[in-house]
Every structure is written in structure tokens, then in C-alpha cells.
Amino acid sequence: MVQLLTQLVLLLVIFHYSIATDTLNPNQPLQDGQILVSAKEFFALGFFSPGGSKNRYVGIWYNKLQPAGQKTIVWVANRRSPLSGTNGSLELNDNGTLTISSMMFLPMPSVILSNPVAQLLDDGNFVIREANSSEFAWQSFDYPTDTLLSGMKFGWDLRTGLNRNLTSWRSNDDPSPGRYVLSMDLEGIPQVNLWSDSTKKARMGPWNGITFSNIGATKSNNGLSSAFVSNKDEVYYMYNTTGTTIVCRSIVDQSGMEKSFVWIERSGTWNNVLYFPKSQCEEYSECGPFGVCNIDVWPICRCLQGFKPKSPQEWALRDALSGCERLTTLDCKNKTDGFMTITITALPETSKAIPYPNISLNECRANCLKNCSCTAYAITNISGAGMGCIIWVTELIDMQMSSHPTQDVFVRLAAADLERWFLIRKRTMSLILLR
Numbered sequence: 229m230v231q232l233l234t235q236l237v238l239l240l241v242i243f244h245y246s247i248a249t250d251t252l253n254p255n256q257p258l259q260d261g262q263i264l265v266s267a268k269e270f271f272a273l274g275f276f277s278p279g280g281s282k283n284r285y286v287g288i289w290y291n292k293l294q295p296a297g298q299k300t301i302v303w304v305a306n307r308r309s310p311l312s313g314t315n316g317s318l319e320l321n322d323n324g325t326l327t328i329s330s331m332m333f334l335p336m337p338s339v340i341l342s343n344p345v346a347q348l349l350d351d352g353n354f355v356i357r358e359a360n361s362s363e364f365a366w367q368s369f370d371y372p373t374d375t376l377l378s379g380m381k382f383g384w385d386l387r388t389g390l391n392r393n394l395t396s397w398r399s400n401d402d403p404s405p406g407r408y409v410l411s412m413d414l415e416g417i418p419q420v421n422l423w424s425d426s427t428k429k430a431r432m433g434p435w436n437g438i439t440f441s442n443i444g445a446t447k448s449n450n451g452l453s454s455a456f457v458s459n460k461d462e463v464y465y466m467y468n469t470t471g472t473t474i475v476c477r478s479i480v481d482q483s484g485m486e487k488s489f490v491w492i493e494r495s496g497t498w499n500n501v502l503y504f505p506k507s508q509c510e511e512y513s514e515c516g517p518f519g520v521c522n523i524d525v526w527p528i529c530r531c532l533q534g535f536k537p538k539s540p541q542e543w544a545l546r547d548a549l550s551g552c553e554r555l556t557t558l559d560c561k562n563k564t565d566g567f568m569t570i571t572i573t574a575l576p577e578t579s580k581a582i583p584y585p586n587i588s589l590n591e592c593r594a595n596c597l598k599n600c601s602c603t604a605y606a607i608t609n610i611s612g613a614g615m616g617c618i619i620w621v622t623e624l625i626d627m628q629m630s631s632h633p634t635q636d637v638f639v640r641l642a643a644a645d646l647e648r649w650f651l652i653r654k655r656t657m658s659l660i661l662l663r
Contacts, residue, residue, distance in 0.1 A: 252346040257317040260284060265291055266350045273348045275316060276301065279401035283310035286318050286328055287403075288352055288368070293475065295497050302352055302375040302477060303368050304403045306333040320346045324356055324365055337365035352377045373403065376467075376478040383412035383457075383464030392464070394480045408484040417578040417608075417618060418463050422505070424484055428512045430505040431626060432486075434578050434618075435465070437609035441635060442574035442628065443504055452476070476501075509628050513577070516551025517623035520572065524631055532624075533568060534645035551623070556642035560600035566646040567593065567605075567638040574628035575606060575635055576620060583608065585616040592617035593638065606637045 250266050252258055263274035272291040275284050276299060286305040293300060305318075306328050316329045324341030325332065336356075343359045354368040369380045374396050376382050384391055396406035409423045420432035420440055433442035435456035452474055454467040469476060475491035477498075488502040505511055508528060509521035515529035516538070522528055529543070531552035537543040539550045558565050584592055589607055596602035601621040608616040624639070641649065 250348045252318070252320045254320050254322045254344065257319040260311075260314045260316045264348045266348045266352075268350045270350045271302075271348060271352045273354060275311075275314070275318075278397075278403055279399070281310075281401040283312065283402075284314060284316055285310055285403060286316075286333075288348070288354060290475075293491055293496075300477075300498070301403070302373075302377060303354070304373045305368075306331075307373055307397075307403045307405065309333055310404075320344060320356070326356065326366075334371050339365060341365055351379045353379070373397075374406075374479050374481070378467060378469040378476065381462075381464040381466050382410075383418075383462070384414065385462055385464075387461050394478075394486075396480045396482050396484070399482055406482055408480050408482070410480045410486055412463060412465065413579065414463060415579045416581050417583050418458055419578055420465070422480070422484065422486060429484055430510050430512050431574075431577065432504065433575050434608070436575070436635065440465075442510065443502075478502075509630075510574075513549070513626045515548045515627070517625050518552040518554075519548055520570075520627045520629050522629040524629075530629075532570065532627075532639060533649045534639075534641045551625075554642070554645070556644045558600075558640060558642050563597070564643040565597065565640055566643065567596075568641050568646060568649045569636055569638055571634075571636050572627055573630040573632065573634060574626065575618075575637065576604070576624040577626045578618060578620075580620070580622045582619045582621060583616065584619065587617060589617060592619065595619060596638075596640065602640060604637055604639045606635060610635060 250264055252264060258264065258274065260275040263272045265272050269291050271288055273288045276287050277284055278301065285307065287301045288303040289299040289301050309331060311329060319327050321327060324344035325336040326346060341358055344356055345359045346354065346356050348354050355364045356366040357364050370390060370392060372380060372392055372394055374394055376394060382392055393409055393411035396408040397403045398406040407425050411421055411423065413419060413421050417434045419434040421428055422430040431442050432440040452467065452469055452472060456465050476489060478486065478488045480486050486504045487500055489498040490501050492499050507523045508514060509523045515521045518532050518535045519529050520532060522530065527546055529548035531537060534555055535552035536555055538553045542550055584595065592605045596605045596619050599621065602619050603622065604620045604624055606618050608618055
């Protein structure tokens with residue numbers, strides 16, 4: 229009899245700490261200590277305590293990829309509302325809403341479901357749907373925390389106003405929203421910005437047909453693909469590892485860095501393959517208006533040809549935030565201005581730029597010359613696909629140069645400064661030919 233009771237207790241304990249399913253049904257709450265596991269056992273969902281905290285959160289983590297036995301958390305449901313004990317539960321209600329210990333933690337489906345199920349998918353997405361439907365009424369991918377996974381949209385659904393951005397944890401022990409946010413900003417030309425509270429810390433820039441302009445060209449590895457979509461309904465970025473053996477994730481961490489990691493099976497570790505910002509020149513507007521930052525030279529700030537430091541005293545102290553001013557005032561009225569071509573690594577700030585999606589580069593030049601406020605223009609897509617350009621009508625801010633420039637920008641200059649630029653260019657070409 230004692231042996232039978234012991235076996236029954238053991239079975240109850242085993243049942244309490246595991247649910248061999250990827251699905252949560254109404255009236256079958258997930259208790260603290262139980263987990264859902266996706267069909268191919270890629271991801272798990274359950275309660276956890278981060279770092280040295282005793283608070284309890286519902287999160288999603290890689291089920292088997294646990295370097296040094298540590299969970300890699302990719303999503304937190306109740307990051308703003310932790311539980312203080314281990315008696316919590318995640319419930320799917322009859323109307324299709326999720327609650328944690330009877331508390332609503334995120335916006336839920338706007339429609340009432342008649343036969344709802346919640347399911348953890350193998351891409352890490354936790355979804356709510358009708359039992360007999362593949363259409364999602366709600367998904368965790370619409371409410372990211374600090375991590376971007378393959379197949380997750382980063383950006384806007386303009387139809388609903390949904391903004392999917394990444395927000396850092398406050399600390400290793402506290403997943404509540406920290407001070408750093410990576411967001412798709414729609415002002416002017418859509419671009420990705422990294423914010424520190426309300427201050428713009430760095431720009432990844434606009435999409436140039438290959439990548440975001442300010443992070444440089446990235447090569448596709450083993451079929452890893454990325455895409456940028458911008459139309460009347462949506463503006464978003466997405467990368468995809470479907471059909472590959474790659475496991476990767478991107479995060480915004482507590483130090484204000486965007487980092488991308490790839491799992492290395494041989495060593496059982498995450499390899500940091502990309503981080504941003506990676507240099508002083510990627511800090512926002514390091515050299516001020518009409519200044520160019522080049523991390524490969526010293527001092528790192530230079531004025532564009534045809535410009536001079538606005539405050540020589542400040543520049544002498546290596547403080548270039550005031551930027552540069554023109555040597556010669558433009559003469560739009562007499563139509564004597566022209567354009568200097570500069571090849572740089574990062575396009576200037578585009579939040580106040582004007583897009584012309586369906587015109588040629590020559591038409592763009594003509595439009596710029598007709599607009600006396602126009603300071604520069606550039607092609608929008610360097611992949612060779614399609615047409616379109618950008619026109620700047622303000623000061624050019626946050627430009628970068630490196631040993632591998634990728635983008636041409638045509639900067640408006642007065643005739644006298646343009647002539648000086650041509651002479652310098654001619655001398656440079658002659659020196660190259662003599663070598």
C-alpha cells in the first residue's frame with residue numbers, strides 16, 4: 229500500500245512539472261513549474277526567475293540551447309508585472325484571452341473566439357487561434373521584448389497602429405522595459421534608430437535595397453535572407469532562416485548595443501556576429517552638420533569639401549558637434565550652383581528628407597536644382613533594382629566615411645567651391661596615375 233501511494237505521489241509530481249504538449253486549452257492552466265514545449269522541441273514556455281531575482285515571469289526560451297545551463301530568454305509576457313511567489317498560473321480563458329494569475333498582461337484579441345487554443349510554435353511564436361483555424365487571432369511576435377527572431381516583423385502595421393520595436397531589459401535581474409529602444413521610425417524616410425530614453429543614440433539608417441545604409445553590406449550565409457517592406461499597410465524589416473541550419477537572434481541589451489548572435493553547436497555557445505554601434509563614428513551626429521566622421525583617421529571629424537568648421541576653437545578641442553558651414557553662399561537665383569559627388573559609408577539623417585520613389589537620378593538632380601532649399605540628393609536603392617531618390621532640404625547630419633564606402637551623395641556647392649573641388653579631384657587622379 230505504501231509503495232502504491234509513493235508511485236501515485238511521484239506521478240503527480242511528474243505531471244505537475246511537465247506538460248508534454250505545445251498547446252494550452254481553456255480551463256487547463258499552466259502552473260508555475262510546468263512548461264509547454266513546441267512540436268520539434270525548439271522552444272519552451274513557462275515561468276522563470278532572471279539572474280538573482282526571486283520574481284516570477286512567464287517567458288519563452290530555447291528548449292535545448294542552454295549554454296552553461298542558462299536559459300536564453302527571447303520573450304517575456306509580464307515584464308511590467310512580475311509575480312512574487314511560485315503559485316502563479318497562465319490561463320487561456322473561454323473567450324480567447326490570456327491571463328497570468330487572473331491578470332491581463334498584454335492587449336488581447338479584439339474578437340471573441342468560440343473554441344480557442346493557445347499554441348507554442350517551433351519559430352518561438354506563441355499564438356491564439358480557433359481550434360479549427362490556422363489564422364492567428366493574437367501572437368507574441370506582435371509584442372516583442374528585447375529580441376528579434378527569424379520570421380518576426382520589426383516595424384509598423386499602419387492599419388492598426390501596431391508598432392513592433394525592441395526594448396532592452398532594465399538589468400540582468402529585471403526584464404522590465406529599460407532605457408534603450410530600437411525602433412522603425414516613419415518620419416521622412418523610414419529608418420531604424422536606436423534611442424536612449426528620448427535621445428537618439430545612433431541610426432542604422434534607411435533601407436538601401438541590400439541592408440540598412442549605416443551598418444554596411446552584409447553577406448548572405450547559408451541561405452539566410454532578409455527583406456524590407458514599405459507600403460500603405462505596413463513598414464517592417466524581417467530576416468528568415470527557414471530551410472537553413474542557422475539559429476540566430478538579435479537583441480538590444482542593457483548597455484545600449486544592438487547585437488546579433490549565431491548558435492555554434494560545436495562549442496555550445498552563442499557567437500556575437502554583429503553589433504551596433506561599433507565605433508564612435510556610429511554615435512549620432514558625432515561631427516555635426518556637414519561634418520563627416522571617419523574612424524580610420526585622426527582627428528575623426530572633417531568638414532566636407534567646400535565647408536569649414538563653424539567654431540574653430542571648439543574643433544581645436546576635438547569638439548565638432550557644432551559642425552561646419554559653407555565657404556561660399558549658394559546662388560540659386562542665378563542658377564550657378566552644381567553638385568560635388570562624395571562616396572560615403574552612411575547616408576545623412578533622412579527624417580527631414582523628401583522621397584521621390586519613381587524618378588531617375590537625372591530627374592532628381594533637376595528637382596534639386598529647382599528647389600533652392602535642396603542641399604543634396606542620392607539614389608535610394610543601390611542594388612540596381614528599381615528607381616527612386618532622396619532629396620535633402622536641411623543640413624546634412626550624421627555622415628560617415630570608412631575604407632569601404634558604398635553610397636554616392638551629390639552635395640550642392642556654389643560655383644567657386646565646386647571649381648576648387650574639381651581641381652583637387654584632378655590632382656588626386658593625376659597622382660594615382662603616376663604611381
